[in-house]
Amino acid sequence: MTAAKRVTLGIDLGAGSLKATLVDETGTTLAEAADPIVTNSPQPGWSEQDPADWWAALCSAVPRVLEQAAIDAGQIAAVGLSGGAHIAVLEDAAGQVLRPAILWNDQRSAEEAAELHARAGDLIIEKGLNRANPTWTLCQLAWLQKHEPEVIARTARLYISKDWLRSRLTGDWTSDYSDALGALMSDVGSRGWSEEICGLIGWPVESLPPLRQPWEVAGTVQAEAAAATGLKPGTPVVVGSNDTTVELYGAGAIAPGQGAIKLATAGVVFLTTANPEVHPPVSCYPHIMPERWYMASGINACATAHRWVRDTFFSELPKEDAFAEMDRMAAGVAPGSDGLIFHPYLMGERAPHWDPKLRGDFIGLTLGHGRAHFARACYEGIAFALNDVLLAAKALSGATFADMRLLGGGARSANWRQIIADVTGLTVKVPDNGDASFGAALVAAVGAGIFATPEEAVAACVRIAEENVPDPGRHAVYSRLFTLYDEARQGLTPVSHRLHDGD
Incomplete structure (x- = not known):
């Protein structure tokens, strides 16, 4: 050639x-x-x-x-x-x-x-x-x-x-x-x-x-x-x-234990596995890599919740400026948002609760909270929801996670990336290229003979642009808060159902 x-x-x-x-x-x-x-x-x-x-x-x-x-x-x-x-x-x-x-x-x-x-x-x-x-x-x-x-x-x-x-x-x-x-x-x-x-x-x-x-x-x-x-x-x-399938491949998550989190309209969690992991309703698919598989599951409102907080608390700014200001203000608030916790169930929830009647909420609100706290609590709440999926996957399959590739528009926020790393305790890596069209181009390169194998294409073409390592102290803080996040979800579930049903 x-x-x-x-x-x-x-x-x-x-x-x-x-x-x-x-x-x-x-x-x-x-x-x-x-x-x-x-x-x-x-x-x-x-x-x-x-x-x-x-x-x-x-x-x-x-x-x-x-x-x-x-x-x-x-x-x-x-x-x-x-x-x-x-x-x-x-x-x-x-x-x-x-x-x-x-x-x-x-x-x-x-x-x-x-x-x-x-x-x-x-x-x-x-x-x-x-x-x-x-x-x-x-x-x-x-x-x-x-x-x-x-x-x-x-x-x-x-x-x-x-x-x-x-x-x-x-x-x-x-x-x-x-x-x-x-x-x-x-x-x-x-x-x-x-x-x-x-x-x-x-x-x-x-x-x-x-x-x-x-x-x-x-x-x-x-x-x-x-x-x-x-x-x-x-x-x-x-x-x-x-x-x-091509998106996970194009992100370079090709070895068992390597996964990805996609911060898009919905939030999706992927994990590459050596064998089929059948845990319905978690989805199981064959990987591009021969003899590899992956699990996929997700939450309903990721960027959707992010946009809602932007439009609700930063509506006076142009949309792109609002995202930047929201990110700046959230970075200035200490981990935990001074006790403000957000459940991003604005559209019910898929994994791991599969409950369309769940309602979103902010709890722990005091007079000391301002919109900067709401901004950070939004990032943290979505990270908690994604962590909920990760923990459920571990419980279902005994899966282990080596690192997570971060995909989607939310990956551009260094603050959000670090919060996800600190909440999950996993190193978060952002590929230089990582969307589905890039993955499709890599598959085409194998078919064209530019690369002999799918693995060779990843080795030559996939690069990590950013990496966020979890901070042990912040991870400990978030682990305690996640317990409260989950207890509050359990306690408020009957209330969510009654609100949904009009009781």
Whole structure:
């Protein structure tokens, strides 16, 4: 391979935007471009997107990233894609999309999920490693069979989100095991589709794509797609994987015990493991690294709670200035916020309590507290909630944590990073690059032969930009406060339920 062909393009379809990133063989980001994606909610609890919007965003972002990097499309050695798990696109025999794609956070299939778990929960967990709930494609398809049978009758092919986008580039029809598992329709024994699970809803296995490794070349950019995107015809495109899988990989958390915390709209905790760790409702997925797996679970309100505190207590400032002032003021308050404790349950809570009726609160308020205390208590409360997930993972699986990679917009705050390190007692590392589009580009680099193995790509390209080591004294303070945080959560749970129910 010539030196001019040692650049790869990673494309990630996120919940709110599509991002394209060009990366060279050293892991240096050459350029980035993103376009927003609109989510529609036709009914309460529903969440859908039009796949045509995904393709339009790709056709907008890719030419811009090429222009920003000032490189010719012929220099791209390969393209890698990632996208949200559990998001199915249904096509008819003529290749027409039959309906909008149902997203992972859609709740319409709760009844079908409960029925599937009651009827065959043990089988689904044994083969699919996860419990049926409305997040998973299996349950969404069961809902469609009941409510939109005409769509199901016309379905000839099922794609997962990143696979449908890739098919617009190459014309191929394939997927990877991580996305098959994310559909909750796979078999851990064969690492293929499960006829038994599909049979629970009468789903024809022949409508499901063949499975290949994420770094395998699925096809090449076709002439029509090249004209629409600015890519060169014949450019290899690898299979790719779902966004959380490539994100964890791109952060360099590839050895057992290495994990990541993502400070995004929701807060997510990941842990790389040597073997499948099956502890529903905690999710279990295959890693990009062969013979590796990872656990994933999270809290409902992370950046959401952060934004709420900003908008509530710092509303007189422009939004970006408000974040900076909130961070500055929080840094000036001693650990523990002078006894002010925040439970960030503004949207109920997922892990580890799985209680949609929990309410957020500030407790311990005195006349001595000002908005600087509320700012720091916000950071600390979210850190306590994430620590709650970590402790539950340890209790469930006996897992040990070596270090945590910190991802997402919140990782830019040195103050927040240190609070997370001090609360958890773990060293927190911030990768120089660490989002899903970067991870997708690394997977593409393996497929292009720039690197011989996924491990080699991480060794060459992943660098740690910042590191926060826990302070023993502050960790001791936070350990005592976490006990109060948890006791208060237990004591206030009945009150939360009564408030939710209108009692």
